[in-house]
Amino acid sequence: MPHSPPAIPPTPTFLSVSGVRTRHIALGDGPPLVLLHGIGQSLEDWDEVIAPLAERHRVYALDLIGFGLTDKPDVPYSLAGLARFVRHFLDAVGETRPATLIGNSLGGAVAQQFAVMYPERTARLILVNSAGFGAEVTPLLRLLTVPRLGEWLLRPHPLSSARVVRAIFHDPAFVTPERLQHAAQVAEQPDRSRAYLRVARHLGTWRGIRPDWRDTLIEQLAARQLPTLLIWGEHDQILPSHHLQAAQQAYPHARSHLFKNTGHLPQVERAGDFSALVLAFLEEHTPPQNNLQENSA
Template sequence: MLWTWFRRKRASGFSASSTAQEVTQGIHATALTAIVTGATSGIGIETARVLALRGVHVVMGIRNMESGREVKEAILRDNSNAKIDMMELDLSSMESVRKFAFQFNSCGLPLNILVNNAGIMATPFKLSKDNIELQFATNHIGHFLLTNLLLETMKRTAIEQRKEGRIVNVSSRRHQLSYPEGIQFDKINDKSGYNSLSAYGQSKLCNVLHVNELARHKGYLIGGMPGIGGTYQEMFEEDEGSAITANSVSPGPIATNLYRYHGLIDGSSFFWTWNWKGYSIRYQYSGNHGPALVLIHGFGANSDHWRKNISVLAESHRVYSIDLIGYGYSDKPNPREIGDGSFYTFETWATQLNEFCLDVVKDEAFFICNSIGGVVGLQAAVIAPKICRGILLLNISLRMLHITKQPWFARPFIKSFQRLLRDTAAGKFFFKAVATKESVRNILSQCYHDTSKVTDELVQVILSPGLEPGAAEVFLEFICYSGGPLPEDLLPLVKCPVLIGWGDKDPWEPIEMGRNYSNFDSVEDFIVLPNVGHCPQDEAPHLVNPLVESFVARHAKSSSTTSKVN
């Protein structure tokens, strides 16, 4: 079903799975010239290849000339008629950008298309040669300056050829997730407040704003910019026939080496989206053989919380890590707008999990769960026992705030307090106090025994999705959800094998209480994880990954006899 959705044709006649070669079929562009930055990998290679295939004279702006030669030779092997050149361009250096633009403008070529594609993502803090934070310098400043220096040539080409020019900035959905205050103009080079992902989002936001401003005018000349020279000046011309169309584009999840610096994606795991009941659900996938594993996160977390497990487990398994609806980068529908009754329940999430296995995994799967994700996994296995082959529970939530675990005399007060949070401004105020770097760091430092594992990256992994629209309503809805199943209700009903792993230093889910679950017939063993807190998969992956592998190996059938889920 997933691939059917991807291949569904839109009004354009193309779908999300259409290739550049398919989209450009029948186009003859022999009179056009294009510059493509970052043309030695990923999207840049494919852009250069397909443009050349359609007859465009392509100039690759590249930093590594040796890699450029290899790409050029590969393109020429497949298309001996390709017109393709390469010129050195380091977008992190304004000197290099100016040299590239001068050389191109001096060679007498026209310029119809400029694809500002090159970029870096989530790099450690570093300053460029011009003493500008590296991602801001490379992704925004370099392309901003390059566009400015080439714009006169583009306008002249448009006038002479009577053809619209095209400027395309390759941005990212991440532009929505810059720093909370937006672009930190006065803190671009502030190492103390640097966050690699937010800095990337900031640079991508600048790409979008740059193009939005270009798109407002047919001709766009920039006399200067702070950090580039002079003051910020704009001069606009309305030359008939000199129109240049400017667009930014988010390419979606593409498997490129852009992620090489990104701890959340190590180059072997990639983001995808799945349409579930009209909602966009994010998941990660890695591995192409072996039993299927679905990793299920806990409250307030997301699929990135398994970033230390995915690539290791993918060496011998097909690994999926999913954002439950309402969390991570999955959609967060407002529960008040859905109808009567609760929406964010274990039944909802269990249904999502089972249908994910049917639509995307297309196979039986082992559920690897942390915290409340364990309750989701158990509920899913009870609802559809043929889908789940086994469950590994890591510090499953005891649900100590469940209404049945409260003294009878306190229950009315608890209900009143929940209504206060959910129905008044007090709830939003409470959420705003929690959704800060300081609060998230403090909470994580409580539940991780080894606080050195509470890094800036981890804080950002947990915090960033919580700043998205709708996150507050989901948060308040769940903390007011004191009903639903308990682990002790579900374990007797589960038909598949269950293994429990427990960090013995968990301050929220005491191991003494967790041990009681080992008495259920479905639980084959209870493993103590020494000196580990509530999130063993992230705090102690060296303990968890082998535990997962051995559990799955015991219960996985040979690949020749594995039955598919219909």
């Protein structure tokens, strides 16, 4: 079903998640969806699709601990820790129903880790240009894992943040002044580099993304046969699109879709088609309504 242009999402608010001041959006009614952004990013990566998805679902988008405008405490920042934070967030908003997790880039790895750690709270997975399916990653992320060099590269500078914004889109029309301004604001957050570097170094080295956590995660999750949708952009400069083939091999039961002429954020560059694709998948895999509990949030 065609969608009208997405409405402007509501202004994010803050709540305490286990003592961490956490920026988030909650919108809509229906089965819960949780939107998880990539490394160094924020919930703005979902702005174009929050309203369409919220027409049929209860949508939660958040800045993960250490990212965006959420607090950045001095903690280890492991993949398991990020997944645990998502669980604490859902507890804080009173959402106890099994949720569909939609994760982009790092958020895809967090979604998979969440599904392994909390199977009773996971209904489906939608993995969008997701980390976890190959060693190749943009050279910048590899360089960030090098001691001292990573700290130097993450010094706040408008040119640096603009370079990242340009890299995540195939169509330069999406590199808007508003996105550049927001990227610069995020880059200037206190302790931002600490969280960013700890995640990058936990997941990868200068050679690329570590194979140990990838192999373990896939092995643990593949046996569950969760309803899964794999989405990629053909011209992703961060995680190359041939990772989609590895994802299909890892989860042969999954549906998949490759967006042509699209970069690292299909949910932005192909917002209308992305929303329609996701809603159709969710409709196909939604249990009968009488099996769903009413949202108490």
